[in-house]
Amino acid sequence: DMASYTLPEGFDDFDMFAFGSALLCGGLIGFFLNAISILSFLRVKEMRTPSNFFVFNLAIADLSLNVNGLIAAYASFIRHWPFGSNGCQNHAFHGMVSILASISFLSAISWDRYHQYCTNQKLYWATSGTICFIIWTVSFFWAALPLPSIGWGEYDFEPMKVCCTLDYTKGDRAYITYNLAITFFFLIFPLMTMHSSYSTIYAYFRKVRKHKFNTSIPIRALLFCWGPYVIMCMYACVENVKVISPKLRMMLPVLAKTSPIFNAILYSYGGEPYRDGIWQFLTGQKPKQLAEKMK
Numbered sequence: 226d227m228a229s230y231t232l233p234e235g236f237d238d239f240d241m242f243a244f245g246s247a248l249l250c251g252g253l254i255g256f257f258l259n260a261i262s263i264l265s266f267l268r269v270k271e272m273r274t275p276s277n278f279f280v281f282n283l284a285i286a287d288l289s290l291n292v293n294g295l296i297a298a299y300a301s302f303i304r305h306w307p308f309g310s311n312g313c314q315n316h317a318f319h320g321m322v323s324i325l326a327s328i329s330f331l332s333a334i335s336w337d338r339y340h341q342y343c344t345n346q347k348l349y350w351a352t353s354g355t356i357c358f359i360i361w362t363v364s365f366f367w368a369a370l371p372l373p374s375i376g377w378g379e380y381d382f383e384p385m386k387v388c389c390t391l392d393y394t395k396g397d398r399a400y401i402t403y404n405l406a407i408t409f410f411f412l413i414f415p416l417m418t419m420h421s422s423y424s425t426i427y428a429y430f431r432k433v434r435k436h437k438f439n440t441s442i443p444i445r446a447l448l449f450c451w452g453p454y455v456i457m458c459m460y461a462c463v464e465n466v467k468v469i470s471p472k473l474r475m476m477l478p479v480l481a482k483t484s485p486i487f488n489a490i491l492y493s494y495g496g497e498p499y500r501d502g503i504w505q506f507l508t509g510q511k512p513k514q515l516a517e518k519m520k
Contacts, residue, residue: 230305233386235471245301247479252294255485259288262493265506272502275353280492280499282357283330287485290323294482297388317380317389321368325411329360332415339422343429378403384471393461401462450484453477
């Protein structure tokens, strides 16, 4: 019975429904786009290249984040978190693994694109597989640190009490050091990699006077989704973040959870070799056959 649960402070029934709907829409769109991306890679033999393997892993990380958002949407609609405190820790851990892996794969893709366009160095399966293995291992390791057994940082409920994440309201030394560490390793370092890769690619495109894609969009998309949330987490290192309204504090993670949609559009559906494979998976036609038919 919904009436037996008290609503979280600062939220009414409409807010719970509105946030739940936003999480549901974002989660379903991202899930659908990334699931097609994953299935295409598994079913279309020509797609299985070391470079596409990065995009495939990005889609897995993002699909995982979509599932995390859909669980939060379900809890929003029933107006409370039904999975207990252990469920909260697992939900936060699962979300953190997905986020850290997703941003790391964006960085790996930019590094690979730099080699594709600027050095013509071939990417081998051994390199691609090793990098993916390292990214997943490191993401699991860093996401495990705030769990109660280790306790560097702490996972707790978001203001709406329907999803769990790193508790930024504490603002203690453990939170500050953990937050600064993951911001450096999983945001600043990937951004630096992306910036140097894409600016070199841009210079190359200008030289050959052929722009294959917009090199500024990947970084902009990442900053649009994650920038506001990270700024709030940084603010929490120096001030009590509870002065910010609970609704605004809830909007930022909901915005961040739209990143799988942007990533799917940019990397799976926007990248030529991958897009061709998706087309073949959906229609059974190779893009070349289609081009010949249209002649």
